[in-house]
Amino acid sequence: MLVINFKTYASATGQKAVDLARICDKVAHEVKVPILIAVQNVDLFRVARQVSIPVLAQHIDPVVYGSHTGHDLAEAILENGAYGVLIDHSEDRVSLDNIKQSIDRAKSVGLLTIVCVDTPKKASQVSKFSPDYIAIEPPELIGGDISVSTAKPEIISDTVAVVNNVPVLCGAGVKSKDDVSKSKELGSKGILIASGVTKANNPEKVIRELVKGFL
Numbered sequence: 001m002l003v004i005n006f007k008t009y010a011s012a013t014g015q016k017a018v019d020l021a022r023i024c025d026k027v028a029h030e031v032k033v034p035i036l037i038a039v040q041n042v043d044l045f046r047v048a049r050q051v052s053i054p055v056l057a058q059h060i061d062p063v064v065y066g067s068h069t070g071h072d073l074a075e076a077i078l079e080n081g082a083y084g085v086l087i088d089h090s091e092d093r094v095s096l097d098n099i100k101q102s103i104d105r106a107k108s109v110g111l112l113t114i115v116c117v118d119t120p121k122k123a124s125q126v127s128k129f130s131p132d133y134i135a136i137e138p139p140e141l142i143g144g145d146i147s148v149s150t151a152k153p154e155i156i157s158d159t160v161a162v163v164n165n166v167p168v169l170c171g172a173g174v175k176s177k178d179d180v181s182k183s184k185e186l187g188s189k190g191i192l193i194a195s196g197v198t199k200a201n202n203p204e205k206v207i208r209e210l211v212k213g214f215l
Helices: 015-031 041-048 074-079 096-109 118-127 154-164 175-183 203-214
Strands: 002-005 035-039 054-059 084-087 112-117 133-136 169-171 190-193
Touching: 002 203, 015 035, 015 203, 035 041, 041 054, 074 096, 084 096, 096 112, 096 118, 096 133, 112 118, 118 133, 118 154, 133 154, 154 169, 175 190, 175 203, 190 203
Parallel strands: 002 035, 002 190, 035 054, 054 084, 084 112, 112 133, 133 169, 169 190
Antiparallel strands: none
16 A cells, blocks of 8 residues: 655645645545555544545544643544554654554554554564554655665565564655565565655656556
């Protein structure tokens, strides 16, 4: 599957988030490859109403109903249209204990969990919490021009080997169908990508090129 993180780019915020989401929705249904999109939590409601593909929140807090001003509650995320949530992205790191609690809270309301990690060692630790997916992203390659499957292919295969059968996604520097194909050969079940799509002049063309790597 292809997971596209909208981050907080101007090209993927507010109405532009809806426009990009519709492109993703269109391609997903035409090529029959699962495409999930992670949008800013404030855009969840507006985006989820406009598409049928799964929409993910970019953050969750391990809190319950009560006095938690400024936090993102699992029940509220779900009610605003989220299918799942990203946890511990490289730009939003939390502690291992927070990761475990966040996974537990997300699962308690039925949200899919994708936990981002930077090393196979951390992937092994996180796998014990039974997330739905683990995404391996070496931070030094994020947003760059060299794919992790090219620069550090062993990180993908090593992660796959230590996660106790939790499906692995990979990200960082993925730009082409060849990058996708190579990551698949190394054991990855999907791709997590952001700027390669969200900052592209023609995001639909880029998405269509990427999904060829799965076919």
